[in-house]
Amino acid sequence: MVSDVFSVLSVSLAHSIVPGHEFLLDLFNFVREKGLVGLVPELMQLTFKMASVGLELSLDCLDCVKNAPMFQQTVNPNSTVAVSANHKQYNHLNDCLHSLRLSTAAHFPEYLNLAHAVVEIELCTKQEDWKRIGEVFRSICQSSHHPNQVERISGRITIALLCESKDKLSLPFAAFVETVCQNEGEDSLIKSFVGRIGVSLMLRYHKTHQWVKGRRVVEIMSxxxxxxxxxxxxxxxxxxxxxxxxxxxxxxxxxxxxxxEGALNTLRENKWFLSSSLWPCEPADLESRTHVLMRLAEKTSHRDTLEVLSNLPGIKEPNDLIDISRYTPLFKSHLQVCVDRLMLPVASDTVDFMLSKNLAVEHSLLQTLLHKLGKQNIWLRAREVFRRSLSVGYYPGVSAPPGDMALIVPCELGEVELALAFEMFITVNASVILPLQETATSSLSITLKRNQSCESEYLSAGSRLLSAACIPQPKIIVHYTAVNSSQEQVFRLDVSTARRWLRHNHLWASEVWTH
Structure with missing residues (x-):
């Protein structure tokens, strides 16, 4: 027991936690009362260490220690108990102490408390009494100690909490925090040091791949x-x-x-934090975050996966070190899964996000999405996706200048895309169409542009265009008229049906297609 105290006090001195001379006297009296003569050399060595780290010992303390019969017996050359090493040690101690500034008025009760705390922490660790360690810690934090001293005690407690408990399922940190954090405000000194202890534990468990223990530390702090x-x-x-x-x-x-879910909530609670002037990060930190988010994206729901991918490093906060085009395959894969599984609202949001960040969207996938949105009667989303795609150049062959009364569409468009193009065409020409008289001879022309496809594919595109006219509500009427000089099919959109469609849909159509 006493040898443990010497050991712990040596550790505390190594951490510059200096007990007072009163504690030294208490310890000396204990040794004397118990007749533990064999520990006198250790007590002398401890006194020497305390003097070496700057303890101002009083004359009373020195006289009590030096003139005590046990010390005299131990260091007396004629004593059968003494050895030359002890004599030299005593002389060394005597020289050191006399070289210090002695003060009879010097008292260090705070150091005494710290030394007692170190001893108690060591004993509680052996007894696995984590709640008592919490009580000791609260006592130290609530007294008027310098933060550096509290930091050293916190380091000692961290090492204690890392000890392997007999109960493999228990986590010492849990009982410790339960005791320490009762009725503590978020900005208290106690919670600050508890957080630092938790950070050290968390980093240690992460380094040693003790995932479950690390998770519990994070959850307890949260x-x-x-x-x-x-x-x-x-x-x-x-x-x-x-x-x-x-x-x-x-x-x-x-x-x-x-x-x-806990991983997602941790990121959300910290606002997916990456870097700031106060908390800068290194390229390696960004790479670590990228790898973790990619693994997380594989395990979350479709909606959550989009949120995870949207917060990959370099996307929301541009970074010169990161080319976000590297993420295109991840978004493409997610989009494909959402389309295949008919998670169409999420797929629409994915396309919208990709377009906003200039991440390439595969045209065939975009076309499939629009087709499925139309077939599921999710027209609001279909219009948003088509309009946004059109605005960033995904349909360069579609042309409908306002007031021209002429629409040009490439032959590879699907029915839904053609129907949306008709809506846009009618709406941008609304100011011309609505005033027209029923007997007016004006017409709306539609030209189906060729590509490199064979003739049969081009002819099927003509049939698809006629079918697409039946999709808008109320439906419009389109007639085939002729082939132009470029051997391209030309159609006529009936003005009266276009006017009827406008009267039913003008308010929302104007909002969608002209803004």
Whole structure:
């Protein structure tokens, strides 16, 4: 027991936690009362260490230690117990102490408390009394100690909490936090140091692939409302961890321990944080985040996957080091899955996001999406996708200048795309169509442009165009008229049916196709 105390006090001195001379006297009296003569050399060595780190010992303390019979017996050359090493050690101690500034008025109760705390932490660790360690920690934080001293105690507690418990299922950190964080505000000193302890534990468990333990640390801090991602760890090799990296580590701990929802919530709670002037991150941090998000995207729902992909590094906050075109295959794959599984609203949002970020959308996939949206009567989404795609150049062959009364469409368009092109054509010419008299001879022409396809495919496109005229509500009438000089089919859109369609749909159509 006493030898443990010496060991722990040596550790505390190594951390510059200096007990007071009163504690030294208490320890000396204990040794004397118990008749533990064999520990006198250790007590002398401890006194020497305390003096070496700057303890101002009082004259009373020195006299009590030096003149005590046990010390005299131990260092007396004529004593059968003494050895020359002890004599030299005593002389060394005596020289050192006399070289210090002695003060009879110097008292260090805060150091005494710290030394007692170190001893108690060590004993509680052996007894696995994590709640008692929490009580000791609260006591230290609530007294008037310098933050550096609290930091050293926190480091000692972190090491204690990493000890392997006899109960393999328990996590020492849980009982510790339960005791410490009762009735504590979010910005308290206690929660700040609890967060730093948690960060160090989290990084350690991540490094050693102890995913479940790491997950529980993250969950405990989240439940206790400890803002751990804005804190540093307690050990030197953790100072370089950026906030981005801490968020990533917490996310990965949750993900690899099976808590997909927890991983998502951690990212959302931290607003998918990557970098700021206060918390800059390194390229390696961005790569780590990318890998974690890619793994997370494979395990989430379709809607959540889009959210994950939308927050890949470099997308929302452009970064010169990241070419976001590298993400195109990920978005394409997600879009394909959504279209195949008829998750059409998510697929529409995916296309919209890709177009907004200049990520290439495969035309055949876009066409399939529009076809399925039309067949499912999701026309609002279909119009949004077609209009947006048209505006960024995905349908260069479609031309309907306002007032020209002429529409040009490429022959590869599907029925739904043709129907949407008709809606747009009628709407942009509304100011001309609506005033026309019923007997007016004006007409709306539609030209079906050729491509490199064979004649049979081109002819089938003509049939598809006529069928597409039946899709709008109310339907419009289109007639085949002739072949132009370029051997392209020309059609006529009946003006009266176009006017009727406009009267039914003018308000929303104007909003969609002319803004």
């Amino acid at each position: 439940t206790s409302k400890v803002s751990f991602t804005t804190l540093k760890g307690l050990f030197g090799n953790e100072d370089g961890a950026s906030r981005c990296y801490l968020v990533t580590v917490a996310t990965e701990l949750l993900l690899l321990s099976g808590s997909v």
